[in-house]
Amino acid sequence: MLILGIETATEQVGVAIGGHEGVIATFEVAKGRRHAETLTPAIEFVCRQSGIELCELGCIAVDVGPGLFTGMRVGLAAGKALSQALRVPMIGIPSLDLLAFTCRHVDRVIVPVIDARKNEVFWAMYRPVPGGVQQVSPPTVGPVDDLVGDLLARSQDVLCIGDGAERYRDEITEGFRCEISGPMYPSVGMLVLLAHARALREEGVRPDEIEPIYLRAPDAQINWAVRGARP
């Protein structure tokens, strides 16, 4: 079965096609932050260069975040549109899972960290298990200090990866001695491989069942009456 993967949850735009023979074609651009302008031409390019027609696809895989609101929305909208038009199922995989899976061969706790802007980061913790990774602490959003506190509390050998780990390298290593290396962004090739395995197990869902992971602050009614009240 051929899978089209779409990854737009970070600054990177990634498109890949793969199947039982592995990843066939990959397109990744990590500069410019032009998700809306880049994504559709990228899908067309990848299909044309690999000689694959859209109608041959059996499943659409998307990175469902957490990550950039603006980027995720572009990727999810495009993925859902394709899924509906082609009448094929979708598979959503979290960005943090993708990052962690790339480092599944290390013998340490893996902590993917994605830049959430406004001086906050998304992170979760994983440990390597045979054949993949297992999440040991759930996805969280918060200031870098909270991440460092979390690392200190766990107090184990840790590998931090992702654009958030890179950006806040000094803050993290100052608070907790750990290694920061590995990929900056989730790999869209990895997305296709993981999705293929799940598609074979018939874990695909309808497009309306795919939801982005925002991890944002709790919703509340805007209190217009106290508008302007000083903190």
Added chain:
Amino acid sequence: MLLRVDDLTGTHAVAAAIAGVARVGDVIVLAGDMGAGKTAFAQGFGRALGVTEPITSPTFTLVHSYPLSRRLTLHHADIYRLERTSDIDDLALPELAAFNGIVLVEWGDVAGSALGDHLEVRLNHVDDVDDDDDGDAADRDEPVDQPVDQPVVTSGDDFADAGTREIELRAVGPAWAGRWDRIARAVESFRC
């Protein structure tokens, strides 16, 4: 920092001065009652950056974007019509700023921490200042979970563009603190 302008031209001049100090990644909150000059400020700000299209209030379209170059887009948002903080989050305004943007947010003072570091520009009719204080005090006595009310309108000339305004500048977070001296110099002639 408290400024005073005598007319619309003054509001435009202050906006232009702040535009000269603003840079990519900035979020600027425009606060104040209806007719206080929030959109006028946005117009002066946009002109100073080189926007040639008419700048109108985005109350019903939520966000207007004015691409100025590959490196800069001015986004003008108005959250007056929104009722929930998740609606504000959906607009992802800090991301728009981070992506080669400068973002102006009318009524953004209700959004609190959702906007991250920002500069708050509060515009007030000078004649209204006392009335506003009374209004705010009365508002705070009301239960917090009351239905969303329209902001209190305290005077009949709210939509008038003429008249003296007080403009209060306040930095929220460190992004603007480092530029405070430059802002102070840029708006020196309007200081109270």
